[in-house]
Amino acid sequence: MKTCVNPAGPAAGEPSGTPGRRFRRGRTRRAERTAAPEPERTPAPDTRAARRARRRRPRPFGLRTRLVLAFLLVAAVGCGTTAALTYRAARNAILEQTQNTAVSAFRQQVDDLNLALPPDPDSLRDALMRIARQGKPRPWRVYAEYGSLRVSSTDRPTSSVITPELRDRAHARTATPQAGFQRVVKGRVPYLTIAVPAVFRTDAVAGAGQPTGLVVYAVMELGEEEANIEALVTAARDGALPALAVALVPALIAARGVLRPVRELRHAAHSMGRGRLDTRIHAKGSDELADLARTFNESAAELERSVTELRRAEARARRFASDVSHELRTPLAGMLAVTEVLDEDAGALDSDTARAVRLISAETVKLAVLVEDLMEISRFDARAAELHTDQVDVADCVRRTLAGRRWTDPAQVVPLLAEGVRADLDPRRFDVVVANLVGNALRHGAAPVTVRVRAEGDTLVTEVSDRGPGIHPDVLPHVFDRFFKADPARARSAGSGLGLAITEENVRLHGGTVEAANGPEGGAVFTVRIPL
Amino acid sequence: MTRRAARLALCAAGLLALAGCGIRGSDVVEAGGAPTVVVAPFPESRLLLYFLGPDGRLMPVSRDVGRIGVPVPTRSGPGGDPDAATGETVPFDGFGQGYEIDAGHPYAAGIAPAKALAALFAGPRPPERAAGLTTALPPDGLRAAQVRTDGPDGLLIRVGFPVRSLPPGAVGQLVCTMAFSADRSGTARVTVTGTDGSLPASSCEV
Numbered sequence: 091m092k093t094c095v096n097p098a099g100p101a102a103g104e105p106s107g108t109p110g111r112r113f114r115r116g117r118t119r120r121a122e123r124t125a126a127p128e129p130e131r132t133p134a135p136d137t138r139a140a141r142r143a144r145r146r147r148p149r150p151f152g153l154r155t156r157l158v159l160a161f162l163l164v165a166a167v168g169c170g171t172t173a174a175l176t177y178r179a180a181r182n183a184i185l186e187q188t189q190n191t192a193v194s195a196f197r198q199q200v201d202d203l204n205l206a207l208p209p210d211p212d213s214l215r216d217a218l219m220r221i222a223r224q225g226k227p228r229p230w231r232v233y234a235e236y237g238s239l240r241v242s243s244t245d246r247p248t249s250s251v252i253t254p255e256l257r258d259r260a261h262a263r264t265a266t267p268q269a270g271f272q273r274v275v276k277g278r279v280p281y282l283t284i285a286v287p288a289v290f291r292t293d294a295v296a297g298a299g300q301p302t303g304l305v306v307y308a309v310m311e312l313g314e315e316e317a318n319i320e321a322l323v324t325a326a327r328d329g330a331l332p333a334l335a336v337a338l339v340p341a342l343i344a345a346r347g348v349l350r351p352v353r354e355l356r357h358a359a360h361s362m363g364r365g366r367l368d369t370r371i372h373a374k375g376s377d378e379l380a381d382l383a384r385t386f387n388e389s390a391a392e393l394e395r396s397v398t399e400l401r402r403a404e405a406r407a408r409r410f411a412s413d414v415s416h417e418l419r420t421p422l423a424g425m426l427a428v429t430e431v432l433d434e435d436a437g438a439l440d441s442d443t444a445r446a447v448r449l450i451s452a453e454t455v456k457l458a459v460l461v462e463d464l465m466e467i468s469r470f471d472a473r474a475a476e477l478h479t480d481q482v483d484v485a486d487c488v489r490r491t492l493a494g495r496r497w498t499d500p501a502q503v504v505p506l507l508a509e510g511v512r513a514d515l516d517p518r519r520f521d522v523v524v525a526n527l528v529g530n531a532l533r534h535g536a537a538p539v540t541v542r543v544r545a546e547g548d549t550l551v552t553e554v555s556d557r558g559p560g561i562h563p564d565v566l567p568h569v570f571d572r573f574f575k576a577d578p579a580r581a582r583s584a585g586s587g588l589g590l591a592i593t594e595e596n597v598r599l600h601g602g603t604v605e606a607a608n609g610p611e612g613g614a615v616f617t618v619r620i621p622l
Numbered sequence: 623m624t625r626r627a628a629r630l631a632l633c634a635a636g637l638l639a640l641a642g643c644g645i646r647g648s649d650v651v652e653a654g655g656a657p658t659v660v661v662a663p664f665p666e667s668r669l670l671l672y673f674l675g676p677d678g679r680l681m682p683v684s685r686d687v688g689r690i691g692v693p694v695p696t697r698s699g700p701g702g703d704p705d706a707a708t709g710e711t712v713p714f715d716g717f718g719q720g721y722e723i724d725a726g727h728p729y730a731a732g733i734a735p736a737k738a739l740a741a742l743f744a745g746p747r748p749p750e751r752a753a754g755l756t757t758a759l760p761p762d763g764l765r766a767a768q769v770r771t772d773g774p775d776g777l778l779i780r781v782g783f784p785v786r787s788l789p790p791g792a793v794g795q796l797v798c799t800m801a802f803s804a805d806r807s808g809t810a811r812v813t814v815t816g817t818d819g820s821l822p823a824s825s826c827e828v
Contacts, residue, residue, distance in 0.1 A: 163629070185645065193653045200657040207661055207684045208753035237675045238754025259650045263679060263828055267656035273648040280645035284653070290661040290682075292808050299658050300808060301828055303681040316644050323644075 153352070154345040161341030162334060169333045173326035181319050185273070188227060188315050189282060193271055195226035196284050196308045203288065207302055209234070211241050218243040218306075230308040237303065249309050251281045260285035260305045267301055273312070280312040351379040355386060367394035412468040415461050422458050429454045456586070463588040467572065470595040477599050479514045484543050484550060487517055491524045492541070502537045503528060508544040513622050515550075519596040523604075524552065526589040527616045531556035535614055545622060550602075552618040560608040569606045570594045665806050669738055672798040672828075673746050673755040674791045680798060680828050683750055685741065735769045735777065738803035742795060743767070758792035769800070775823040776811030777804055785816030798826035 199221040205214060218232040222243035225232075232243040233252070240247035256272045269286040285307050289299030354371050361369040369390060373383035429451035436444040469475050485507035497503040524541065531539040535556025542553040561569060568574045573587035597604045602620035609615040661668070661684050668684045675681040743764040746755040766782030777800050785793070797812040804810040813823040 181645075189651075189653075197654065197657045200659065203657075203659040204662055205659060206663070207682055208750050208755065210749075236753055237681055239752075253650075255650050261677070261679070269653045269656055270650045271653050272650045273645060275645065275647045280647075287656045288659040289656045291658050292802075292806060299656070300682065301656075302659060302661060303675060303679065304659070312645050319644050 153349055154342075157345040157348065158338065158341040161337050161344070165334050165337035166330070169330035173330055177319075177322050177326055180322050184315055184318055185312075188312065189271055189273075191226050192230075192282055192308065192310055193269060193284055195224075196221075196230070196306075197269055197286055199224060200286050200288060200306050203306075205304070207304075208236055208239060209241070209304065211239065214241045215243070221306075221308075225308065225310065228310055228314070230310045233307040233309070235305045235307075249283075249307065251276055251309050252283050252285070252307055256283055256285045256307075257305070260287050260307075263301060267299075280316055282310045282312050284308040284310075348379065351383060355383065358386065358390075362390060362393070367397055408468055408471050411464060412472070415465040415468065418457075418461050419465075422454065422461060425454050426458055460586040460588075463586040463592060466592055467588055467595070470592075470599075475595070475599060477516045477519070479516050481512055482515050482517050482520075484511045484513050484515070484520075484552075485509050487515070487520055488524055488541060488543055488552075491521045492528070494521070495525055495529070497528060497532075497539075500538070502532065502539065504538050504540045506540060506542045511543060511545045511550065513550045513620065515600065515620070516596075519599065523593050523596050523618060524554070526593040527552075527554040527618070530589055531558070531614065531616070534558065535560075548622045550618075550620045550622050552620075553615060554618075555609050555615040556613045557611075558613050560612050561606060561614045563608075566606055566608075570604070669741060670799070670802040670808075671738065671742050672795045672802075672826075673750065673757050674795065676754040676756075678791055680791065680794050681755055682798075682802075682828075683746070683755065685747075687737075735771060735800055735803040738799050739767055739769055739779070740764055742799045757795065758789050759795060771804060773813060775813055776825075777801070778813050778815065780815045781817075783816055784818040785814050785821055786818050788816075793821065793824075794827070797824055798828060801826040 535558025770778040
């Protein structure tokens, strides 16, 4: 470890931005000019990882999912509608054909009946069994009713499948008796029930014959038809599933076609955000996404142009300030040498002349300080300031700073330094920070100024507090501004107006923060936090 | 998200409905006219009577009167127009011109309605009763009953009991039996007269 080097500082109570660098010229100046105005900032590795994670994370309702779902939905609706309509038409056709066949065949069979009234049960049963055998498309079960007489082709005289509605309709005595049928589902088995009221012919010219009071029913299971219809459903389903699978392909292709330009656009926007203003997208095609890409390219070009212009103007302004300081430094050096000589000889001059000479000498020194501070600030602005860190003992460092400025009177400056705190610091810049803060406190606050140094966790905290009136809350946010004067009436002060700005830049170069506040017992408190 | 879920649910419900529905029940569907059966015995040899079924409806009953082969004339004038009947002679049924018989012939009028009326008042026979048939006419109504076929409005039936309080079924029995006994078309109008006056003339409405 190195001990804290105390550079040759300026006179006590004269905080300065660039101790030990006064009036050096040439090399630094060129270095400042050639320094890159805006070094490429690479994003922190953690944000890049986060972005990659975000890209890889599957999105439950991203564009791709939505497109695929929409395609599948359309395909499903299309397939479903087609299948449903086809199914309905086919089912109705199957049922209609069966029903028509059965009804007309049944009517024909009943037409052939020859019976007495009231019918003889035995012969009627024979007739019914004959009809049942000849049922179309399949054998029926046939039931007959006349009065309270019940005869059937089976071993049960009546059927539980026949509904009262059908019976009522068949027994109704309308002008023209009508045959009727009904589909009944009983115990999950579908039946077709047909009821025909038998009439007999009279010689009446009009009318459809006189009712005999006999009603004949036929009952047929529709199991075969149901099987056919089930087959239709199966066919519809088997057709729809491959259609859905096929619909996935255009869905994915469409999603890719949309997502690729979007992804390119996102990458380009990212890259622009990271400062690569020359990023452009390959825009092809004539769709809306290509239009978007072209607009992006135009905007990027425009942005690049104006940013370049701004940078150029900024660089010009910076270089001007730097050049002015440099140009002023040479005559000032001469003037300083002369005023020192004049100062020494002032005692021999008459009193008015001596006062004038001393005033010129003091102002020249101030001017030199101002120029040095300006150069330091422009170095920060040009990002040409470099940090040369060393492991140093902080307490030692602060003591040297105070001693170097001759702030050794305990009535003026009280050092409360934690011993043994070591930190990676640029000793020269830390010296500037402490000297500027203490000098500022002595100049604007009131003695005694307390300097505290301690380590809080992995942070080095340096605190400079005074016993002055403190800083007005309105002024607090601006104390680090350049040439900021807390009291506008006090146009002239001992400082250059850049001391706190330089302090802040130096702390920031260390990766730390400096803040101004008012202490609980009054007086301003400046706290510098630098990571150890 | 809710809307999409609802749409998906709807879709699924539709598919399920499509897959789930096979043959469903239906209402009663009209399926054309009733079949015409042949009622034995042949019209020439049967007597058609109307009794009441268990549900109160008129039920026809055909009885064999053993006249197979004997032609029964229908009231029709020359050219087959029933309204143009002039009365003197009527053609035999099925034989037409040249086979007319005298209007006063027993087959032409009178006998059959009187017989039918007697059979009707006698009530259903055992096999008919076994089929649930009943009569609503008074059992001794045949006394003082008269049938005239030459009324101003079709048949005239005079019975010896009050008719205004008769149930509609009983009147229907009388009217239909008489109408079908007068001729085989059953379209004749019948006026029933009882001890308390006449009912309006009506035809058989089963």
